[in-house]
Amino acid sequence: MKELAGKKEIIKQLKEKILAMEGFSSGPDSHQFDFNLRPMNAAFPGGTFPVGAVHEFISPTQTSFSATNGFISGLLSTLMKQDGICLWVSSGRRLFPSTLKFFGIEPHRIIFIDVRRDKDALWVMEQALKCNSLAAVVAELRDINFAESRRLQLAVEDSRVTGFLHHYFPRKENTLATVSRWRIKPLPSLVIDGLPGVGFPRWEVELEKIRNGQPGIWQFEWRNGVFRHITVPKRTVPEPGLPQKERHYA
Amino acid sequence: MPKRYLSIWFRHLATDRMVRLHPELRDKPFLLYAPEHGRMVVRASSRALDREGIAPGMVVADVRAILPSVEVFPDDPVTTDKLLKDLAEWFLRYTPVPAIDPPDGLMLDITGCTHLWGGELSYLKSIVIRLRKGGYDVKAAIADTIGAAWAIARFGKNGTIVEPGRQAEALRSLPPSALRLETTILQRLEKLGFRQIGQLSRIPRTNLRRRFGDVLLTRLGQALGTEPELLNPVQPPPLYQEWLPALEPIRTAKGIEIALQRLLDTLCERFFNEGKGMRTGTFKGYRVDGKVEQISIGTNRASRNAVHLFKLFELKIPEIEPALGIELFVLEATLVEEVSETQEALWSMGNSDHAAIAELLDNIAGKVGMKSIHRYLPLEHHWPEASIKEVSSLVEEPETTWRTDRPRPLHLLPHPEPIEVMVALPDYPPLHFRYKGNLIKVAKADGPERIEQEWWLQTGPPRDYYYVEDENGARYWLFRLGTYGNGEPRWFLHGFFA
Numbered sequence: 001m002k003e004l005a006g007k008k009e010i011i012k013q014l015k016e017k018i019l020a021m022e023g024f025s026s027g028p029d030s031h032q033f034d035f036n037l038r039p040m041n042a043a044f045p046g047g048t049f050p051v052g053a054v055h056e057f058i059s060p061t062q063t064s065f066s067a068t069n070g071f072i073s074g075l076l077s078t079l080m081k082q083d084g085i086c087l088w089v090s091s092g093r094r095l096f097p098s099t100l101k102f103f104g105i106e107p108h109r110i111i112f113i114d115v116r117r118d119k120d121a122l123w124v125m126e127q128a129l130k131c132n133s134l135a136a137v138v139a140e141l142r143d144i145n146f147a148e149s150r151r152l153q154l155a156v157e158d159s160r161v162t163g164f165l166h167h168y169f170p171r172k173e174n175t176l177a178t179v180s181r182w183r184i185k186p187l188p189s190l191v192i193d194g195l196p197g198v199g200f201p202r203w204e205v206e207l208e209k210i211r212n213g214q215p216g217i218w219q220f221e222w223r224n225g226v227f228r229h230i231t232v233p234k235r236t237v238p239e240p241g242l243p244q245k246e247r248h249y250a
Numbered sequence: 251m252p253k254r255y256l257s258i259w260f261r262h263l264a265t266d267r268m269v270r271l272h273p274e275l276r277d278k279p280f281l282l283y284a285p286e287h288g289r290m291v292v293r294a295s296s297r298a299l300d301r302e303g304i305a306p307g308m309v310v311a312d313v314r315a316i317l318p319s320v321e322v323f324p325d326d327p328v329t330t331d332k333l334l335k336d337l338a339e340w341f342l343r344y345t346p347v348p349a350i351d352p353p354d355g356l357m358l359d360i361t362g363c364t365h366l367w368g369g370e371l372s373y374l375k376s377i378v379i380r381l382r383k384g385g386y387d388v389k390a391a392i393a394d395t396i397g398a399a400w401a402i403a404r405f406g407k408n409g410t411i412v413e414p415g416r417q418a419e420a421l422r423s424l425p426p427s428a429l430r431l432e433t434t435i436l437q438r439l440e441k442l443g444f445r446q447i448g449q450l451s452r453i454p455r456t457n458l459r460r461r462f463g464d465v466l467l468t469r470l471g472q473a474l475g476t477e478p479e480l481l482n483p484v485q486p487p488p489l490y491q492e493w494l495p496a497l498e499p500i501r502t503a504k505g506i507e508i509a510l511q512r513l514l515d516t517l518c519e520r521f522f523n524e525g526k527g528m529r530t531g532t533f534k535g536y537r538v539d540g541k542v543e544q545i546s547i548g549t550n551r552a553s554r555n556a557v558h559l560f561k562l563f564e565l566k567i568p569e570i571e572p573a574l575g576i577e578l579f580v581l582e583a584t585l586v587e588e589v590s591e592t593q594e595a596l597w598s599m600g601n602s603d604h605a606a607i608a609e610l611l612d613n614i615a616g617k618v619g620m621k622s623i624h625r626y627l628p629l630e631h632h633w634p635e636a637s638i639k640e641v642s643s644l645v646e647e648p649e650t651t652w653r654t655d656r657p658r659p660l661h662l663l664p665h666p667e668p669i670e671v672m673v674a675l676p677d678y679p680p681l682h683f684r685y686k687g688n689l690i691k692v693a694k695a696d697g698p699e700r701i702e703q704e705w706w707l708q709t710g711p712p713r714d715y716y717y718v719e720d721e722n723g724a725r726y727w728l729f730r731l732g733t734y735g736n737g738e739p740r741w742f743l744h745g746f747f748a
Contacts, residue, residue, distance in 0.1 A: 062746060065661070066660055066724075066725075066748050067748055069661065070748020073748070085604070094661040094663065094664075094746075096662035097626040098628065098637055098653070099658045099662075100652075100660075102654050102658070107626055108625060108628075108652075110625075111623065111624070111644075112623070112625065113618070113622055123617060124614050131606055131610045133604060134610075186723040186748070188693065188722070188723040191694060196694075196696070197694065197696040198657075198694045
């Protein structure tokens, strides 16, 4: 019996080692962030959102581009809570800094680097990922190949900085060496009792690929500065065939 | 350190320039003239005319009478002045403080420079030989004071070096015109029989002042070193500059790196002692063929970290073209700022070390340019485009809070894009609109939020903003420019919500 327990212990340690080698930290820093993505946690290796890794987000359309930025901003607000600074690299930025406050970020704590070419954006991101004084690095670019993404992954393995690679309007959706691939789509917001107006931003979050995890689709709403999981998505989508309520506007 | 000055007198500056341009004029009698009171007056004469006793100030017609073969050209004082300035800049390789001494001389502050050439004599020789080779007829002298060097260069033997403290003896036998005085004073001195400066020293100062005014005493004092005189250098001396003359011309990148490293080490040590740091710096290489190669860097925050600064310069070293070799390296901090401990505290970054971030940003600025780095602070304006301002500093904190009371899109288009809309009633949000060829049906809407133009900044119709959501959940920010009943209002898409 004793031997068996010892073996189990060894296997557990080995598994953790393998995870660490694959780019998932198992140190204390991985548990200090609570992203409020509770039902999703089971999908992640080790049960927490992998920090200190590069995540890829794909947004083929303008609407998903904006939604993805919203979702990333929500994640950033948790990462930056401890007075962090974030670098936002972009080859085609449209982000309006003021609005970041809505997502719980002090916009003046973000340093924007606007470059013309994707190559420059990659160079800046790689340099930034090596700087462990940053809380996170976001890069928005259109083209990246596998080798380039590997360099980014190697950079974070030493520094433990979290990187968000936002692949917008991609020319092709190639495989990258990132730990995950996400797709965020906007969903119609919920208004209470048919009141006029627009509700809280709501997204369909698809974790398309996650190394050592379980991909899946969830729905989240950004309400009062935190993510809120939506359990009954049906309510938000009006059933086809039913006549729509007449709208009244304020 | 006692000062030493070198005065250079170009005896035929303007005509030497003509000879350089037209070599066939060499050894020919020619002069440059300019009109004065309706007559043509000689401004400069060639070396060949010296023998004929022709000097500037004579009338051209008289000269023609003495020497019919003389050629005449109009004088061009502007170009000559420029030549003198260029020559002064060329002398930067001999001293950091060359100055123009109009109309035809240069004054160099050579304090502490001559040992690099192995003493004052070889320093002077090197200068005179190089100028002679360039075709300039020069006389030069070294002395303790500007006045004495000036006097001896013009009235003494060419190449005189006055030993420190001996200028009074050297000046004794020179005429009073060596004191840089006005003609009226010189004429009065002449009338009273003062032929040598030495004679003046026997007269009590009060008498001299009564007869000739303060100017004479000042000039005398300046020549003897009892009165201070300031030089007006051609380039204001930068406060933070380090020099490294090379024993042999440097041609390799490695050599340049070593020179840069050494200069940075000395400069950064100085910064540490004075509590300062570099914001912008220039590294120059003076080439054997007279050209200057230079690279410049800028930092986000005053830095005195030699390793970091070296990294910034290193990116640009390939831009230096050494050609035949670089004989002098100069590192100059053109913008220097205080580095204070409080500056580091302003970010209040808790756990993060923001010096590392500043260095990262310097690296980025070196690669993609300073213009690509942006940081924003809130401004108290409702007009969306005016509600943020860009700051160049990393430490500036917002004076007002970021507002969240009104919905603002996460993506704001740099320019609002016109859309076609279908509106049921005035002041209602559109039922649907067409953007980039797609028909978008509005399912939910919020608004309007009227934002008026800020009349003290710009005038025009107000904007009525609507926050709308389509059937698929995409959220847009639209506005109507103008109102119904006041002409046809136009609609624009201005942003996308998350």
